[in-house]
Amino acid sequence: MKLPKLSAPTLLLLPAIIVLAAVIVLPLLFSLYSSFTPFRLTKPESIWVFIGFRNYVSVLTNYEFWTAFGRTVVLLTIALNAEMFLGLGLAMLVNKATRGQRILRTLMMFPMMFSPVLVGFQFKFLFNDNIGFVNNALQSLGVTTSAIPWLIDGNLALFSIIVAEVWSSTSVFAILILAGLLAMPQEPVEAARVDGCTPWQTFRYVTWPYLMPFAFIAMTIRSLDVARAYDIVKIMTDGGPAKRTELLWTLVGRTAYSDARMGLANAMAYIAILLSILFTVYFFRKLAAARQQIGAEW
Amino acid sequence: MAPVTLKKLVKSYGNVDVVHGIDLEVKDREFIALVGPSGCGKSTTLRMIAGLEDISGGVVEIGGRPVNDLPPRARNISMVFQSYALYPHMTVRENMGFSLKIGKVAQSEIDTRVNEAAAILDLDKYMDRRPSQLSGGQRQRVAMGRAIVRKPDVFLFDEPLSNLDAKLRTQVRTEIKRLHARVQATMIYVTHDQVEAMTLSDRIVIMRDGHIEQVGTPEEVFKRPATRFVAGFIGSPPMNLNEATIADGKLVFAGGQTLPLPIEFRSRVSAGDRVIFGLRPDDMYPTGHGLNSGEATDVHEMELPVSITEPLGNETLLFVTMAEREWVSRMLNPRPMDAGEVVRFSFDLSQAHLFSPETGKTLRS
Ligand SMILES: Nc1ncnc2c1ncn2[C@@H]1O[C@H](COP(=O)(O)OP(=O)(O)O)[C@@H](O)[C@H]1O
């Protein structure tokens, strides 16, 4: 038998291409295909039944899915805004520090080194209504007399999850904004002071426009993160109580494994990815505009 | 009315003093230049006047009022920075009107003033561009426009021309001079370029290592430098400065070469004194090719070989070796001359300077 002749570069790249295809492209294609089948883990043969867009239709008409979708967007909006304000404040404080900046920068990165599972357990403990640190502290200080059901009440549970998210990821904003502050030329700030700006006006009209691109980079990274939020929620509330903290990916996970409906879960996942793409496009547009505004050369 | 007064002004970083208690009075509407080598504390002094740098000691007064504790915005000053410091996200128009907008001036008034400044600086065509879309010279003019629009009491310039090419620099220099005549404000101008300082200012402040060496009109600092440092710093090419010993009405240089002791100094030094003798290139010239040939009163002539010639068209610089040192001479109405040619030089000793080698101060009264 005669093999077709391949050029040397193609031949040399072939192993890499094959590995990539096996590891990335094939699973993707498989999951995409399975979203068009009623595939259940318990009935492997169901993979061969093609049902067209039925899964997609049932997802899009499913009330539970849209609730999780909406809740994810709410979580994302609140968490990202909180993280941006806190991160900005943190970055400005560290930037003002005259000594120990290196140490502070390292400390700032600390929460990022924790695995989300660990963060989940940590906050599950902190917010525990009986033995948790938060309730004990509040009661000892006399702020409340009764235990607050942090992880048991639906709204409080979502709040607790947001706190955990914010704690673990504010540093993404802080670090990127600090990078912006460190790279920022000082002369325009001084010019603004001479031009009559109060410290607040200097920040509002000169510093902030310069930092905006950095904030948008952080936004992009974090919106992708939060849109895929899974681990922390899984550990802290597992979507409960009564599905009041169910997010897109906990729903996907539950549908896939607990309900074993893999085909349906994959359809959900592909719709959920659209959300991420949407956020990415939105923030990238903002980023491009902000960069152009400050005439950035990067 | 905004005179600026510095009283015993000190700046220290940690325990290092970089400005050592300087005193200076800038009159209302005066154009004053702070000049000195890089690192001598000019910018630091200017920034203390602006309020951008804390004052470690002494007082800054603007308009007769101490401003040490006032933030920059309360000092009614404008500053033009070396890097222009334009706001990158604002158009030229917004850059220029920004201080007025912050000052809550009515929009119609802002438009009037911005357009007026734009007309003066020839910026009308660029008003809607951003700084990144302008050339260096244009950015520089926007920075000046931003300063003018505020109608401040005092303009502060920190090396505003040093990022421009040579041709543009002379052009903008003239514009600044015209601007001063027009806006009638006090101007303090920092530069390391003595030519800029000489051409622009009413008075020059020469600084060195955080001290003031001399304050005077351009003519004073050129004709009567108070110290050896000023003598060497002001004037181009620089003054010839060489050590000599006084003996018997003569200056004895290294290698035994002598010049007569200038008449003006005869009663001020005695035999055995060591001095620094200074003579500008303009005051040692091939006989007949000098500035005041014929009317000078204390002229000594000597034949010397020329080692290098640098023709500049209307004049030629001659490098001459005398007393084991190289001296520079300026020949006006030059004639062609070869290296190695022996030429008769006139030394106009009425223009000579003597400085103390220890203190560097002039030995003139
Ligand atoms: N933040 C600072 N910390 C320590 N030394 C400084 C600082 N800023 C300036 N200096 C020193 O102060 C001196 C004067 O600086 P500057 O005023 O900028 O000089 P110039 O005359 O070139 O404008 C320099 O020797 C410089 O090294």
Ligand SMILES: [Mg+2]
């Ligand atoms: Mg400087």
